[in-house]
Amino acid sequence: MHASTAVQPIAAARDESPWWRGAVIYQVYVRSFADGNGDGIGDLAGARSRLPYLRELGVDAVWLTPFYPSPMADGGYDVTDYRDVDPVFGDLADFDALLADAHELGLRVIIDVVPNHTSDAHAWFAEALAGGPGNRARERYIFRPGKGDEPPNDWESIFGGPAWTQVPDGEWYLHLFAPEQPDLNWQDAEVRAEFTGILRFWLDRGVDGFRIDVAHGMVKDPALADVGRTGQVSLLTKERLPYFDQDGVHEIYREWRTILDAYPGHRIAVAEAWVPDAERLARYVRPDELHQAFNFHFLDCAFDAAAMRRVVEESLAIEAPTWVLSNHDVQRHVTRYGGGYVGQRRARAAALLMLALPGSAYVYQGEELGLPEVLDLPDEVLQDPMWERSGRTERGRDGCRVPVPWSGEQAPFGFSAGEPWLPMPASWGGITVEAQSGEPGSMLALYRTALRVRRDHPALGDGALRWLDGPSGVLIFDRGPGFVCAVNAGPDEVELAVDGELLCASGPVYLLSDRRSRTWVVPAETAAWWTVG
Ligand code: GLC
Numbered sequence: 258m259h260a261s262t263a264v265q266p267i268a269a270a271r272d273e274s275p276w277w278r279g280a281v282i283y284q285v286y287v288r289s290f291a292d293g294n295g296d297g298i299g300d301l302a303g304a305r306s307r308l309p310y311l312r313e314l315g316v317d318a319v320w321l322t323p324f325y326p327s328p329m330a331d332g333g334y335d336v337t338d339y340r341d342v343d344p345v346f347g348d349l350a351d352f353d354a355l356l357a358d359a360h361e362l363g364l365r366v367i368i369d370v371v372p373n374h375t376s377d378a379h380a381w382f383a384e385a386l387a388g389g390p391g392n393r394a395r396e397r398y399i400f401r402p403g404k405g406d407e408p409p410n411d412w413e414s415i416f417g418g419p420a421w422t423q424v425p426d427g428e429w430y431l432h433l434f435a436p437e438q439p440d441l442n443w444q445d446a447e448v449r450a451e452f453t454g455i456l457r458f459w460l461d462r463g464v465d466g467f468r469i470d471v472a473h474g475m476v477k478d479p480a481l482a483d484v485g486r487t488g489q490v491s492l493l494t495k496e497r498l499p500y501f502d503q504d505g506v507h508e509i510y511r512e513w514r515t516i517l518d519a520y521p522g523h524r525i526a527v528a529e530a531w532v533p534d535a536e537r538l539a540r541y542v543r544p545d546e547l548h549q550a551f552n553f554h555f556l557d558c559a560f561d562a563a564a565m566r567r568v569v570e571e572s573l574a575i576e577a578p579t580w581v582l583s584n585h586d587v588q589r590h591v592t593r594y595g596g597g598y599v600g601q602r603r604a605r606a607a608a609l610l611m612l613a614l615p616g617s618a619y620v621y622q623g624e625e626l627g628l629p630e631v632l633d634l635p636d637e638v639l640q641d642p643m644w645e646r647s648g649r650t651e652r653g654r655d656g657c658r659v660p661v662p663w664s665g666e667q668a669p670f671g672f673s674a675g676e677p678w679l680p681m682p683a684s685w686g687g688i689t690v691e692a693q694s695g696e697p698g699s700m701l702a703l704y705r706t707a708l709r710v711r712r713d714h715p716a717l718g719d720g721a722l723r724w725l726d727g728p729s730g731v732l733i734f735d736r737g738p739g740f741v742c743a744v745n746a747g748p749d750e751v752e753l754a755v756d757g758e759l760l761c762a763s764g765p766v767y768l769l770s771d772r773r774s775r776t777w778v779v780p781a782e783t784a785a786w787w788t789v790g
């Protein structure tokens with residue numbers, strides 16, 4: 258039986274375009290968003306209590322990172338039971354309550370599904386270990402004999418070190434991530450059937466879609482051929498590797514699409530696929546496959562007009578473009594763009610660029626507050642497996658996972674009634690949601706305004722753009738009907754003739770009064786939106 262959940266679109270549908278094509282989807286990293294029970298760890302009850310904030314912020318949907326039972330070797334991306342909730346995050350009733358509230362508020366909910374690997378504490382893996390070589394249970398994973406004392410091939414874990422671990426009976430198993438995350442064998446019919454069952458389980462509960470973790474990873478070159486070099490992680494978005502972006506993954510998504518399409522209300526799937534170029538990415542969003550794929554090329558792009566224009570053009574060739582500046586795996590963009598005042602100024606401009614582009618945008622919790630990466634977490638609090646796996650050379654991703662500051666003058670700033678799982682900088686009192694709420698010049702005010710305009714203006718969201726001529730260092734485009742966006746990415750202010758009314762700007766844009774045509778001064782590293790005609 259397929260439960261059908263009535264989801265009311267927040268804004269009246271402006272055309273026939275399905276909701277997700279122009280949606281703004283807010284990523285909740287559950288552990289760090291809001292803590293409902295005071296144990297210092299964010300949870301579903303906490304997230305539920307903050308849904309009105311997200312509604313007011315003006316996003317369309319929420320993506321929840323994994324909340325499944327897990328030993329948390331990788332922040333919950335090591336799952337032992339795909340049909341339940343870890344007690345740290347709550348229970349299924351909490352999930353249902355969150356989903357019901359979200360739908361009541363007009364917010365859709367997508368959840369993370371982690372199909373490339375299970376936890377090593379998953380019942381299947383225990384069975385595989387106990388069964389020994391040649392056992393049927395081993396076929397659900399990728400077990401191989403080694404080459405003498407060496408692993409079966411030269412593949413490397415994304416978190417550092419070899420991608421193979423030897424078990425006491427001598428065989429090795431593949432784990433592209435931590436040893437606690439054994440890779441599943443997607444050639445195995447039982448593995449495939451299990452995941453279609455998992456998708457149905459959550460679709461029946463009413464979720465609006467899935468974010469597919471490591472969507473480029475499930476199928477490996479059957480020959481398990483050597484890569485032939487070390488430092489493989491640096492090739493992730495540059496070259497194809499025998500364990501990533503193999504053509505066989507697409508067969509899985511064609512099957513998944515038929516499942517999604519059988520449910521009412523446009524249930525979607527978005528791929529986390531790190532692939533070399535837009536052409537390879539486009540394969541994940543062919544009409545009979547997934548709806549969206551994260552655009553990591555936009556995320557990777559420097560704050561430079563020519564580079565941004567190139568990435569935008571390439572991305573617009575993709576069927577359903579998405580835009581993303583930050584997530585729980587990368588350094589927060591305020592810091593990436595240079596930090597401090599420069600980082601904030603660029604992040605403000607980038608937000609207006611992202612939200613003006615055709616397609617759907619992903620906002621990572623805290624980016625609407627302009628949170629920087631926390632670079633000085635003490636060694637002893639670091640939890641990302643990357644830290645130990647890299648021999649303590651890569652500090653990992655904890656710096657972008659520090660809990661969200663909500664209110665008050667002192668840590669944990671309303672995040673929790675207890676000690677937060679990662680320490681929060683004492684200096685964050687000025688950038689809490691509460692502190693920024695009354696501040697017209699704040700990052701939060703900018704996001705709120707931009708999201709409101711995006712919702713009201715008929716040109717924004719899904720659609721197309723047309724580039725206009727501008728001075729060097731400036732991106733300028735219009736969208737019909739009646740919208741212009743300009744981003745001055747250069748170091749000097751520029752004058753732009755735009756015959757329209759200013760809708761919002763990331764910095765002090767003003768009209769020159771002594772000219773016949775309407776000429777605007779746009780400061781360095783500043784973006785603006787106008788309504789025209
Ligand atoms: C994805 C997740 C990341 C996780 C990895 C392994 O890249 O976003 O957080 O560590 O998959 O599951």
Ligand code: CA
Nearest residue numbers: 292294298300
């Ligand atoms: Ca908690």
